[in-house]
Amino acid sequence: MSNVILVTGGSGLVGKALQHVIETEPVGSRFGKQPNETWIFATSADGDLRDPAQTLKLFEKYKPTHVIHLAALVGGLFKNMKYKLTFLRDNILINDNVLHVSHTQKTTKLISCLSTCVFPDKVEYPLDEDKIHSGPPHESNFGYAHAKRMVDVQNHAYKEEFGCNFTSAIPTNIFGPYDNYDLEDAHVIPALVHKCYLAKKNGTPFIVSGTGKPLRQFIFSWDLAKLFIWMLREYDDVEPIILSVGEDEEVSIKEVTDAIVKAVGFEGEYSFDTSRADGQFRKPASNKKLLERIGGFQFTPFEQALDIIVKWFVENYDTARTGKKA
Numbered sequence: 559m560s561n562v563i564l565v566t567g568g569s570g571l572v573g574k575a576l577q578h579v580i581e582t583e584p585v586g587s588r589f590g591k592q593p594n595e596t597w598i599f600a601t602s603a604d605g606d607l608r609d610p611a612q613t614l615k616l617f618e619k620y621k622p623t624h625v626i627h628l629a630a631l632v633g634g635l636f637k638n639m640k641y642k643l644t645f646l647r648d649n650i651l652i653n654d655n656v657l658h659v660s661h662t663q664k665t666t667k668l669i670s671c672l673s674t675c676v677f678p679d680k681v682e683y684p685l686d687e688d689k690i691h692s693g694p695p696h697e698s699n700f701g702y703a704h705a706k707r708m709v710d711v712q713n714h715a716y717k718e719e720f721g722c723n724f725t726s727a728i729p730t731n732i733f734g735p736y737d738n739y740d741l742e743d744a745h746v747i748p749a750l751v752h753k754c755y756l757a758k759k760n761g762t763p764f765i766v767s768g769t770g771k772p773l774r775q776f777i778f779s780w781d782l783a784k785l786f787i788w789m790l791r792e793y794d795d796v797e798p799i800i801l802s803v804g805e806d807e808e809v810s811i812k813e814v815t816d817a818i819v820k821a822v823g824f825e826g827e828y829s830f831d832t833s834r835a836d837g838q839f840r841k842p843a844s845n846k847k848l849l850e851r852i853g854g855f856q857f858t859p860f861e862q863a864l865d866i867i868v869k870w871f872v873e874n875y876d877t878a879r880t881g882k883k884a
């Protein structure tokens with residue numbers, strides 16, 4: 559029997575990583591394309607998933623047996639805080655349509671992508687899969703986080719009422735090629751890569767906001783793509799699963815910045831603006847459940863992954879998402 563895997567949000571950071579892995583891993587291997595598989599990477603041009611009719615039309619066109627649902631309205635801190643209702647409503651519409659049509663079209667399996675922002679603001683660390691609903695999320699992510707939490711609620715409801723094989727993944731901080739490198743709206747690694755690149759290009763100082771002391775867990779998008787493929791083929795539990803490197807692989811923003819300076823080849827003045835806020839010091843997540851289920855996985859060394867993304871960014875600067883006008 560042939561399988562058709564539909565990836566929503568196929569042109570984003572994780573969608574592009576899935577496409578890379580499927581195209582470069584050996585056919586028939588654990589993470590490679592299987593002989594009976596067809597992969598469809600859908601984008602917003604294929605249909606507006608906020609619209610039930612367009613969502614149904616997309617599913618009727620490709621008839622997916624499996625879905626990896628990555629599509630979402632996303633943005634940085636400022637946008638999340640300013641447009642709480644928009645982030646809540648648009649993501650609820652997108653998720654509800656994808657889940658409902660997956661059910662009515664008898665999709666064999668659906669994996670949705672959540673975020674660690676779904677976890678409560680005040681929680682005992684490390685984060686684990688049992689703590690998602692144990693308190694309100696941080697106020698800055700109110701709309702987006704609640705919409706993503708509802709996916710977990712719906713997964714359980716669809717399983718209990720209809721027996722659907724729906725589940726979800728919770729990645730930690732993702733970085734990789736095709737990320738958003740816009741200076742105003744990017745997450746920490748792509749923003750620092752872009753700033754360091756411009757400092758080298760323009761011969762200006764490279765100044766990083768904060769002290770550099772906060773700790774984060776970062777997962778390379780190509781590694782995350784492999785874990786999604788593993789989930790697609792081997793994970794059939796409705797309970798969500800955290801996809802992350804281990805707590806012992808937390809790195810400081812100072813260590814991240816040092817590695818970026820080395821990867822970019824920046825030799826100019828480099829300092830931290832300690833008058834700027836650091837944000838949350840650390841929010842470690844446990845990957846114990848993942849390692850118990852997958853039976854071993856080799857994550858890409860952090861500096862090696864950084865070398866890959868810096869090389870990609872420099873080679874694709876004119877087309878990368880940098881905030882420049884096209």
